[in-house]
Structure formats: C-alpha cells, structure tokens
Amino acid sequence: MSAFSHAEVTHRTVPTGTGRIHLVEQGSGPLVLLVHGFPESWYSWRHQLPVLAAAGYRAVAIDVRGYGRSSRPAALEAYRIGELAADNAAVVRALGAASAVVVGHDWGSPIASASALLHPELFRAVGLLSVPYAPPGPAKLTEALAPLAGPHEFYLSYFQEPGRAEREIEPDVRGWLAGAYAALAAEGMGTGVDPFTVPAGARMRDRFPTGPLPGWLTEADLDFFAAEFERTGLTGGLNRYRCMDQDGEDLRAHHGARLTQPSLFIGGTLDAPTQWFGDLIADLTSTMPGLLASHVLEGCGHWVQQERPAETNRLLLDWLGRLDGQGLTFGSHRL
Secondary structure, three states, X not given: OOOOOHHHOEEEEEEOOOXXXXXXXXXXXXXXXXXXXXXXXXXXXXXXXXXXHHOOOXXXXXXXXXXXXXXXXXXXXXXXXHHHHHHHHHHHHHOOOOOEEEEEEOOHHHHHHHHHHHOOOOEEEEEEEOOOOOOOOOOOHHHHHXXXXXXXXXXXXXXXXXXXXXXXXXXXXXXXXXXXXHHHOHHHHOOOOOOOEEOOOOOHHHHOOOOOOOOOXXXXXXXXXXXXXXXXXXXXXXXXXXXXXXXXXXXXHHOOOOOOOOEEXXXXXXXXXXXXXXXXXXXXXXXXXXXXXXXXXXXXXXXXXXXXXXXXXXXXXXXXXXXXXXXXXOOEEEO
C-alpha cells in the first residue's frame, strides 16, 4: 500500500464559471484528473496520488461539486451530468493544461465518460473504475434499473425524494458511512446480504453490517470522510442521483456514441456494478474502441482503488505508459 502524507500534497480551489472546485494535487508532468464517487471525497485517491506523482504525472484529485470544499449550489439542476463534466473541463483549463487523462470511480466513472464525450478536445484518455461505459440513450435510469430490486425498492429510487435519505443518515453520519463502506466492500458483498434494496418501511442501513471496519479502511480514514460529511451534509452527493434521469437529455447529441479515446476499465468480481452490468463489460471493445485493457480483480468489492491500491496503481501506470501509442493490443485479464 502506498504511503500518503497530507504534507506532500497541495490544496487549492479553482473557479469554474459557476462556482469553485477544490482539488488536491501532487507531482508534475502530464495531468491525470481523478474523480470520486458517492459517498466519497478526493481522499478516496490517497493511495494513487503519491504513486502517480512518483511516476512523473501531475495527479489531481477533486472534490466533485456538492462535496468537501467545492461549491454546493442549492438548485437541483446544478447537479446534472453536463454541469459536472463542465466542472472537469474548467479544472483542466484553470490548471493551464492542454489536455488531461480523466479517471473516475463509481459516479465518477460516468462523469468521466461524459467529460470525454462533451469535451473531447480536453480529455485524451479515460479510465473507468467499477462502473463500465454504457452508450447514452433516452432511458430513465431509475426505471431501467428498478427491476434489480425485485419486490423491494432499489436504492436509486430510495435516494430520489429530497430529504428522505438525509433523515436516515444525519443522526449518525459516521456510523452510516462505516456501514455503507463495509457493506459494499468485498467483506460485505461476500455475505450475500443485498444492501442496495430497501424493503417497505425499512432503511438502507438496516442491511449494513455492524462488525469491524474492513481491513483497507482505518479509523483515521473513516474519521476524515465522516468529518467532511458532518460539515457539509450529504445532499450535494445525493443530488446527483436526483438528476440522473436527465442524463439522457444532457447527452442527447451523443446517444449511442462510442467512447473513442484510449481507455481502461477496472472492476471487481464482488462489486455490484460488475455483476449487474456483465454484458456491458463483455461488450467494451465495441462501445469503447480505444480500450487498451479491461481488468476484473478477483475478490474485490466496490471501493476498487482503496481496497486494492497496489494492483490498481500497477494497472493505472501500465495503462498510462501505453498511451504514447506503443503496445496498443487489447487486453482482458482476471487477476
């Protein structure tokens, strides 16, 4: 596991035209922009920042709009995917870079792919962790994915009503986060309990494990995440879910589009999106014709770059090293 020191990174905020984005950077060289998911932070990339910097890259991890020290606009429409992609483009320009490699995990994955579709002049390559690329279309995601919950309510629908999830989370933010991180990790997903479905009258946290933290998450790590959300609340992150059915409209000009930039996918065999979207992963060489490698890490849960930092770092560096046009054979490996 890579060492991380807060003293070795630089914090700054950059203007986006509609607000500000807080970022953490380390190193110099070609820009690699790291985009987190829910419920996370720039800190989710703590194991990647020093390794990328040591390899000669300018590694930049942002707080997505609604999180941390970035702007948290009140309007729900501010969290549409086109707005978040525009934030990524604004960060690249504010840092004075001609282009960037963008890498996203969880919600950061579709934000990264939308950035590449909407701003191809800025994003020269795309890495997707956990959530594979799906060509945009008109379908509403809440309706398309609801059948995954069977007779219960899928978590995407549970998050739709403003204030509903907040009422569950706010009384004990740290406890809710601990349960969510453990439930979606390999340790939790290996139990067979489905944390993504909510029976009538229940809460999400009713299905979260209550034992010790997973080995990859220390008490200090949890303290950092909890302090961020205790300060900001979780509405900013939840608002992304509340705008997700508008993604097809924001990406209307790209319905059915393939992602042509050089790309990478990393998932885990115990990660729910890998299990839900196996057909998409199998078809990535068609929908992402620039795909250089697709990896599914054996026994890995949802928090890919935190659960398996050494393997993730090796795969990222191998991929980044191939972006100069050498070794462009397609790869698909199960580690």
